[in-house]
Amino acid sequence: MHLFLRKRTLLGLLIMAIVLPTLVAASGGGSKQAIINPKQLYSYEIMTRDMKKLAEAYPELIRYRSLGKSEYGRELWLMEIGNGPVNVLLNASHHAREWMTTITVMNMAETMAASAAKQGVWKQLNTADLFDHITFQIVPMVNPDGVTLQQKGLAAFPQQDHAELIKMNKNSRDFKRWKANGKGVDLNRQYPADWDTIRQAEYGPSYKNYKGKKPLEAKEAQLMYNFTKQIKPEIAISYHSSGEIIFWNFKTKASNLPRDRAFVQAYAAMTGYRAVAPEANPSGGGFTDWFITEFGKPALTPEIAPAVGETNVPLSYWDRIWKQHKDTMWLIGTTAYEQAMLTEKAKKASATIELTSPVTTYRYPVLNRETASSVKPGVYKVTREKGSWYEIQTSVQGSRWIAKSVAKPWSKPAPTPTSTPTSSPSPIPTPTASPIVTPSQPSPTAPNASEPSAGQAPTAPSATEIPIEERVAEDSGSSVIPTPIPTPSST
Known part of the structure; x- marks a missing residue:
């Protein structure tokens, strides 16, 4: 009896050894080991390391560079995914305590690249082909100084600045509630969209809500402003993290309302979030506010987690957040592509x-x-x-x-040169050969x-x-x- 069971077990293992590789291949298996670990305190250093690893793993699709430096000299990293002319802008962590948004866009980046590499499908879309037409421009941490202060406290900053940082934090050494950049300026109140009329503003540098002395005073806001003007995205998404709601309208022109409402409704249906109704007199200064008024294109501010008060979103919320967002990048990308194509004529x-x-x-x-x-x-x-x-x-x-x-x-290739035999006393010229085109070998970086x-x-x-x-x-x-x-x- 034991011998019989042993033979059955060995037979089962043999069948699995033969069949399993076939099943894995059919399902697009053999993928690279995941680079992003979302269930950890996700620091500026970890983000930088992961970004570089993604670019190494998917060199045909992902590139990165710095847009410039923060107030304390940290790089404001940009990660590009795709090779197409239509730009989609995603940004995260305008606010220091909202670094869960950085995890979200980094996980999106890896998911998109892995899907393209495996010839994935979403609805009627071959995902790899989408990146021949669009490029996701991702700024995963707009506020690296603030995030670092919120996560690591005073130890990550020069000793001579400690007293001022404590003062801006209302004399507390606990920086878990910190929202501003390293100089006490709220980056999402720095953009030139009704900046003069921003409500509920602090009157000096603070851990939250201080709009600064003038728009674009903060280096980080300047860099985002200049870069966005340069690439002119079709759609911009600015991720925040409190309330599972979506801001989408800032004095939006009536002619754009049907288009923008359709987009936010599709996003809301996918995530389960509530789209916030437009206000008669909204308070401005936010990135999304400025983008809508500057470009007349759709923009969203999704608040990706339930409200948790003045602190970061707990890592225990991650599974819920990712379930809501795992396909949103395809909705965003295809919407931007289709929007850009509407104005094109053959x-x-x-x-x-x-x-x-x-x-x-x-x-x-x-x-x-x-x-x-x-x-x-x-x-x-x-x-x-x-x-x-x-x-x-x-x-x-x-x-x-x-x-x-x-x-x-x-x-057109150059013709083959003529050759004349030197050993013959009466050389007969060889006719010039017609140029023959030999197709190049596939480029190692070709899609x-x-x-x-x-x-x-x-x-x-x-x-x-x-x-x-x-x-x-x-x-x-x-x-x-x-x-x-x-x-x-x-x-």
């Missing part, structure tokens, strides 16, 4: 481009995976463009649309292509869709070459 184009790796094509310039298939590397003729898309001609599938960001302008959907047209059998004769005659000098990307305020 127009004629004349160019020759090269694809250095297999790429996803679509029947229309719409990210609907039901019309997706793949084409091989090669040289293609562009006939139209629309926003972030090129229409190309293929020999098998006909007209297809690809992201501009995956294409390279094609340069992956999704597999063709079931029932779609077959992939082109040839690596070069345009006949050699046509490619030799084509003059690419007139090619269209894609241009690279150089609230009522929260409580």
Whole structure:
């Protein structure tokens, strides 16, 4: 009997050894070990380390750089995810005690990159393809000095500043309630949107609610202001952490209300949060307030946790928060992309481009995976463009649309030089060879292509869709070459 059970156990283990790898592969397994650990005191140093690890793990998708330095010389880090021309801005930790928002956007960043790497799907979206059209610009910790003071206290700051910091904290050495930046200025009351009429303001540097002597006085607010003006996002989300509500309207123009209301309602339905009704005379100065008035685009301030008073959100709330937010980045990204495409018109184009790796094509310039298939590397003729898309001609599938960001302008190769035998007394010149285009090997940083959907047209059998004769005659000098990307305020 024992022998029989042992044989059954060994047989079961053998079957699992054979079947399990297949199941893992089919489900997109084999993914990298998670980098972000959300259930810890998430400091500026940990965030910086994790950001660099993410960029190393996903070099084709993630980049980072500093926007400048805080009042105490800490870097204001920016993390970019994607390669498309449409920008989406996410920022977190304007307020020191709200560093749970930093964990949230960092976890979003890793989730997005992992999904793209595994050719993930959300509704009718191949997630990897979204990043050929948009770029998430993420500032995960706007207020690194304040967060550090709230988490580590006076020990993290120069001795000569201790007395002033204690004074701003109402003579307390406990900094758990700290909300401002390192100089006692509330960064979310620093933006030029009705700054003069901000209510409930402290009259001097304080642990909370002091709006400063003038808008953009704080270095951190200046950096956010200048960067946002530079990238002109389609959508901006400024995460805060108290109340499970969403601020979304600051004197929003009537013409923009249907668009913005539809977005906040979709976000509210996904998270379960309540959208705050517009006020007749809102108090301004917040990042979302300024963004709406400056750009006329949708912006949200989600308060991502139940109200917990004057302290940080406990880590025990994390599972609840992530359950509410795990798909919100796809809603935000697709909404920004669709919004940007509304103003674009298809127009004629004349160019020759090269694809250095297999790429996803679509029947229309719409990210609907039901019309997706793949084409091989090669040289293609562009006939139209629309926003972030090129229409190309293929020999098998006909007209297809690809992201501009995956294409390279094609340069006609130089002809093969003539060769003359030196041993013959009467040399006969060798005719010049016609230039032959050999498709480049896939770039190590080129975006992956999704597999063709079931029932779609077959992939082109040839690596070069345009006949050699046509490619030799084509003059690419007139090619269209894609241009690279150089609230009522929260409580």
